[in-house]
Amino acid sequence: MGRHRHRERHDHYYRMAKHEGYRTRASFKLKQLNSRFGILKRGDIVVDLGAAPGGWVQVAREEVGDEGFVLGVDMQQVAKFPYKNVRVIVADITDVSAPELIRQNLPREPTVILSDASPKISGVWNVDHFRSIELARAALRIADQILQRGGKLLVKIFQGDMFDEFVKELREKFESVKISKPLASRKNSAETYIICKGFKGL
Ligand SMILES: C[S@@+](CC[C@H](N)C(=O)[O-])C[C@H]1O[C@@H](n2cnc3c(N)ncnc32)[C@H](O)[C@@H]1O
Numbered sequence: 172m173g174r175h176r177h178r179e180r181h182d183h184y185y186r187m188a189k190h191e192g193y194r195t196r197a198s199f200k201l202k203q204l205n206s207r208f209g210i211l212k213r214g215d216i217v218v219d220l221g222a223a224p225g226g227w228v229q230v231a232r233e234e235v236g237d238e239g240f241v242l243g244v245d246m247q248q249v250a251k252f253p254y255k256n257v258r259v260i261v262a263d264i265t266d267v268s269a270p271e272l273i274r275q276n277l278p279r280e281p282t283v284i285l286s287d288a289s290p291k292i293s294g295v296w297n298v299d300h301f302r303s304i305e306l307a308r309a310a311l312r313i314a315d316q317i318l319q320r321g322g323k324l325l326v327k328i329f330q331g332d333m334f335d336e337f338v339k340e341l342r343e344k345f346e347s348v349k350i351s352k353p354l355a356s357r358k359n360s361a362e363t364y365i366i367c368k369g370f371k372g373l
Contacts, residue, residue, distance in 0.1 A: 184196035184199050187199065188226070192229075193226050193229055193230075194224045194225045194226045194229060195224055195225075195226035196226070197226040197227060197287060198226035198227065198229060198230050199353070200287075200353045200356055200364070201226075201227045201230045201231070201285070201287075201325075202230055203353040203354055204325065204351060204353050204364055204366065205230070205234065207351065207353075208325075208349065208351070208366045210283060210285075210323055210325055210366065211230075211231055211234035211235060211283060212234065212235070213234070213235060213236045213238055213239060214235060214236070214238040214239045215231075215234070215235045215239045215240075215282045215283050216235075216239060216240045216277060216278065216279055216280065216281045216282050216283070216319075217231045217235060217239065217240065217241045217242070217281065217282070217283045217284075217285060218242050218244065218273055218277070218281045218283070218284045218285070218313070218317075219231060219241060219242065219243045219244065219285045219286075219287070220244050220245075220264045220284065220285065220286040220287075220288050220306075220309075220310050220313065221244070221245055221264065221286055221287050221288025221289060221306065221327075222243030222244055222245045222249055222259065222287075223243075223245040223246075223247040223248070223249045224249060224250070225243060225249045225250065225252065225259070227243075227285060227287055228241050228243040228249070228252065228257060228259070229252075231283075231285065232252070232254060232256070232257050235256075237256065239256060240256045240257075240258075240277065240278050241256065241257045241258075242257075242258050242259070242260065242273065242276050242277055242281075243257070243258070243259040243260070244259075244260055244261075244262050244264060244269075244273060245259070245261065245262075245288075246261065246262070246263050247261070248261060258276055260272070260273075260276055264286075264288060264306065264309045264310065264313065265305060265306065265309040269309070269313060270312065270313045270316040270317050273313060273317060274316075274317050277317075280317065280318070280319040280322075281317060281318055281319060281322065282318075282319050282321075282322045282323070283322060283323045283324075283325070284310060284313060284314045284317075284318055284322070284323070284324045284325075285324075285325045285326075286306065286307065286310035286324075286325070286326045286327060287327050288306040288307075288309075288310065288327065289303065289306070289327065289329075289362075290302030290303055290305075290306060296329075296331065296361070297331060297332070299329050299331075299361070300328075300329045300330065300331025300332065300333065300334075300361070301331070301333070303327070303328050303329040303331075304328065304331070304333045304334075304337060307326045307327070307328050307337060307365075308337070310324065310326045311324070311326070311340070311341070311344070314344075314370065315344070318370050318372070319370070319372075320370055320371070320372035321369055321370060321372075322370040323366070323367060323368050323369075323370070324341075324345065324365075324367040324370065325364060325365070325366050325367070326341075326364070326365050326367070327362055327363070327364055327365075328362070328363055328364075328365060329360075329361040329362055329363070330361040330362075330363055331361070334363075338350070338365065341365060341367050343371075344367070344370065344371055344373065345367035345368060345369055345370055345371065346368060346369025346371065347367070347368045347369055348365060348366070348367050348368075349365070349366045349367075350363060350364070350365055350366075351363070351364050351365075351366060352364065
């Protein structure tokens with residue numbers, strides 16, 4: 172029953188993504204998180220880390236409108252978008268040069284940083300957790316260096332031992348930190364999203 176329902180939901184979001192012209196069902200995770208937590212608004216300057224194939228970029232572009240800007244960053248190529256205010260670059264977000272490279276590709280300071288970056292799943296829970304923490308830390312390092320004071324960070328993590336410690340670090344840097352698993356996220360996956368608002372810029 173559980174497996175069956177899970178597959179049904181998969182099919183549901185997969186079909187919806189196709190129907191609505193999104194590159195992936197992942198788009199609905201950002202849509203759900205955004206409608207619940209109010210992450211994106213008109214005019215935002217958004218950096219999307221781990222952006223391929225571009226489903227979150229599409230949703231972010233809709234929310235920021237013509238006045239905003241979206242930069243997608245991934246190790247893999249992301250097919251270009253036909254908008255002046257959307258750019259995609261290839262980069263490893265764990266590289267020390269990533270924050271500066273990202274800054275150079277933005278029109279001004281980012282107001283929102285999103286990270287749906289995931290390691291290649293090994294199937295070994297602890298290994299996947301550790302790698303996902305590394306990516307989340309890379310997102311936080313980038314936020315630390317370039318995010319506008321008062322800005323937001325949405326970051327994905329696979330649950331595990333180091334989760335609480337990482338959330339504690341986030342609480343030191345942001346006024347508000349909330350944890351959520353969107354409906355569009357598969358039930359049996361360990362992925363969880365952390366929504367941070369009010370970057371202290373310390
Ligand atoms: C789940 S996918 C993102 C899906 C995306 N949010 C969407 O809606 O299309 C995770 C992405 O993280 C990327 N990634 C993993 N490690 C990375 C790294 N060190 N630097 C940049 N991207 C990375 C992967 O290449 C992969 O494309």
